[in-house]
Amino acid sequence: MTSCPPGLKPPGYRTEPTRLEDKVAIVTGGGSGIGRGVCLAYAREGAQVVVVDNDLEGANDTVRRLEAVGRRGLAVRTDVSDAVEVDAMVAATLAAFGTVDVLFNGAGITIPASLLDTTVEQWDRILAVNLRGQFLCLRAAARVMVERGHGKIVNVTSILGAQARVNRGAYGASKAGIISLMQTAAVELGPHGIYANAIAPGFIETPMAKSAPATPEETRRKLAAIPLRRRGDHADRTGPAIFLASRESDYVNGIVMTVDGGFTASVD
């Protein structure tokens, strides 16, 4: 092994992060929360980012932030549960950037309600956005990726995809479905050079998390149940997303990466 004199960088060392240099990434839910953080993280790693969201204002705001760090971005208002809109979004990506290398499937909703109180309309909407939406985006992006012979797909599930919480029945069912969708994608698309993995966040501070605020006592109990004794922050939500989109994960396919500070490892 060759060693470097102190203060000198080893050969090939680059100070700029470039794990996604020249890649084109589609990030759904990019107008807010986890998705916005991932857009910025991918841009800092060198990617050109297509910011997809229901909320065009939020998507445009994210693009302005990308441009502030010297990257190109494109905001595309899309309802991910609508097949026609999703196909048009991928067509717009190809028109702007010529390819799709990475899909981060982050758009999602929750409507807290017990099973007894959940209406059919609420059930269908949650499943349509969270599960059908990920399927439609995955299918549209993977059709391009298969032609190119490579691609990385990162699906956002939740710790509630494998464990239950009261008032989250439809949400949990959608997130469990996402794990199955991701595994099938990993199996079917792997031979084409396409990777599919999932991230299962625990408690991450975002607008969605704030939409169902906890009482101080609930917050205290939640934090006490997390071995690291804190919620996930910006770096916690972007590090795994960069890893699963980059070459660093080139033998990782079909996994759920849990990002919850050890919450689901504990029986306390």
Ligand code: NAP
């Ligand atoms: P967020 O801040 O609410 O962001 C979600 C984004 O998705 C919003 O900009 C939302 O736009 C957009 N969206 C909703 N429905 C859409 C649709 N039909 N088409 C396109 N975009 C749509 O939530 P977040 O906390 O960042 O959540 C991101 C992902 O992480 C979700 O899949 C969520 O289930 C998952 N997750 C979050 C946590 C957490 O603790 N925060 C934990 C586990 C998993 P609108 O504002 O217009 O609805």
